[in-house]
Amino acid sequence: MDLEAVRTFAAVAAAGQFQKAAADLRLTQQAVSKRIATLERDLGVRLFTRTPRGAELTIDGQAFLPHARELLRVAERAVGSVRAGRRPLRVDVLASRGAGASLMRGFHGAYPEIDLDVVMLFDVEAAVTAIRSGAVDASFRAVRAPGRPLPEDIASARVLDEPLELLTGPGHALAGARSVTLDQLVGHRIWMPGIVPGTEWAAYYDDLVAEFGLTIEATGPNFGSDVLLDTIADTPALATFMSERTRLVWPAGHDLRRIPVTGPVPVYPHSLLWHRDNPHPALATLRAHLAAVGGGHDAAGTWRPGWVLPD
Incomplete structure (x- = not known):
């Protein structure tokens, strides 16, 4: 269905005259008549009857009018959803309890007028594909x-070096x-179920193990953070390992300890x-905000894998 023909139909219905609708739409009366004829042919019904006073809706025209108006409203919302500056800024934070989500909460607090859509994509390849599309x-x-x-069409900027902490039970x-x-962690069992081979964090912990001789175990099913905390508390x-900004809540009886390393x-x-x-336009605002609040990178006394891109 031709949306411009629907728009013309709604204009004629509102004006009650082909001539006035043509003036409102800045079209010739012939163009308006042609659009209405095309729409009537597509629908298989007559929408108007000509009268000495102008044009009146037929019964079919009256039935079609509210739907035509809704079509136009939906079209306007569709255009507005992708028009630069009007649709929400969509950002992948990977996980709801991680640093990305924490940084976006800070951004929302600083710029509450910017509409946001926050999504969580597991795999880096899926994230890159979503950015490119x-x-x-x-x-x-x-x-x-x-x-x-x-x-080459994907840009990046370091925004945060997040220290790891050791989480233990009492x-x-x-x-x-x-x-x-x-060095003190050598010989201790560090349990991290859910590390998936081929992911960025798997590569990170592989390098950490190789360089410092740690023992990281990813054995057993990953039942989520609640079971992880229960197990650490009881074993x-x-x-x-827990990232510094990871937000977790556990029962007081667990008496868990977060210890700086x-x-x-x-740093992750x-x-x-x-x-x-x-x-x-909000993307530039986000980048500037992260640059202002992220702090320095590659500080003295920190470690990261050599494959991580520099600033």
């Missing part, structure tokens, strides 16, 4: 696993420590990815 405007990633460079040998060094032989401080590098040609 326009399904999302930006994504928080580590940028990225060895041997997997970004496409019975763990290191539970009373104010901080622990990576003195196990600890886990030093010597050096292992978060970057923002976006398409170089993305015109959304």
Whole structure:
């Protein structure tokens, strides 16, 4: 169905005259008549009858009018949803409890007038595909696993180096420590179910293990953070790594301890990815905000994998 013909029909119905509708639409009366004739042919009914006073809706025209108006409203909403500056900024934060979500909460607090859509995409390839297709405007990633460079049309900027912490239960040998060094963790079992081979975080922990001789176990099914916390609380032989900004709540009886890791401080590098040609005006605002609040990167006394892109 020709949307312009529907728009013309609604204009004639409102004006009650072909001539006035033509003036309102800045068309010739002949063009208006042609559009109405085409629409009537497509629908197989007559929409107007000519009268000395102008044009009156037929019964079929009266039935069609509210639907025509709704079609025009839907079309306007559809255009508005993608018009630059009017649709929400869509950002992939990977996980609701992670640093990306924390950074976006801060951005929303600073710019509440900017509409946001927050999504969570598991795989970096899916995130890059979504950026290139326009399904999302930006994504928080580590940028990225060895041997997997970004496409040339995808830009990135480091926005946060997030320290890792050790999470233990009250019975763990290191539970009373104010901080622990990576050397002190050698020989301790660090349980991290859910590490998926081929992901950025798997590559990160592989390098951490290789460089510092740690023991990280990803065995067993991943039943989520609640079961992880229950297990760590009840098992003195196990600890886990937790990013500094990860938001978790556990029962008071668990008495879990978050202990800073030093010597050096292992940091997980978060970057923002976006398409170089993305015109959304709020994207520039987000990038400027993250640059202002993210702090320095590659600070002295920290560690990150060598494959992570520099600033």
